């Protein structure tokens with residue numbers, strides 16, 4: 045009866061070209077390619093202990109307290125990845141996990157949480173002699189994807205790209221790859237997450253992705269995303285911030301328009317999401333700043349700006365944007381270098 049212990053810290057990420065919709069075949073195969081900034085501060089730390097035994101037994105601790113609510117999700121994850129590593133179904137797991145961002149802040153922890161767990165499992169597979177170092181990160185990305193699609197991109201910094209695309213060499217639907225061909229302005233780009241709504245989302249990502257199946261705009265959207273990936277590639281290289289702003293904001297609003305055009309339709313933005321967007325647009329109009337927003341599948345706003353503008357952007361947040369955040373809360377983050385073993 046062997047005991048394995050390992051720990052990883054893995055970050056969240058924010059997509060610039062969004063993944064929304066899955067192909068019917070396979071598990072978590074995206075309908076289009078996507079690319080994200082890996083974050084630095086918003087991360088999940090997971091310490092995993094696995095004691096080999098015949099049955100599967102899972103205990104989850106969140107910030108030190110038992111969290112039985114997370115067990116079914118982890119159990120489903122282990123069943124999915126058992127196709128890659130059958131050993132995962134025979135053991136007693138203690139998953140001791142904590143997030144750097146406040147619990148129920150409305151920040152999705154699936155990307156950071158699932159990637160941290162996937163990396164821990166890969167450590168154990170490596171220790172068992174089932175995984176070579178050269179395949180480590182790619183396999184971790186495959187496992188993370190099976191937990192949550194966007195989690196596949198969190199393995200790498202400063203950016204992760206996921207989903208087959210002819211213009212992205214080595215790209216795959218199965219795993220993400222690091223993306224580094226970027227202008228220096230983007231290597232430390234800032235993302236302040238404005239916490240508009242801390243409550244539970246009314247529609248989960250899983251349900252949201254599924255609704256694309258019958259969305260009349262889906263086919264056009266998937267083609268548009270593939271086109272946007274081409275444009276994004278040259279923007280990231282040149283550092284053209286005007287083109288960056290136009291593409292990133294369009295992607296965010298397209299994501300939410302897909303939600304509004306699904307059947308049943310739904311809206312995840314809140315009135316203050318729009319207030320913030322309007323304030324950013326007014327500021328840009330007035331002062332010609334190169335600041336913009338993007339959105340996740342939720343009401344929070346990711347406010348994006350270059351590191352060089354940090355002082356002015358932070359003043360703007362305090363003076364004009366914080367009033368629209370729940371309890372005035374926001375989290376300063378920036379582009380980071382990906383997951384790390386502890």
Ligand code: PMV
Nearest residue numbers: 059062063192193194249341
């Ligand atoms: O990984 P999921 O299934 O939670 O989907 C994430 C989808 C978006 O965050 C809205 C976009 C993305 O590409 O991360």
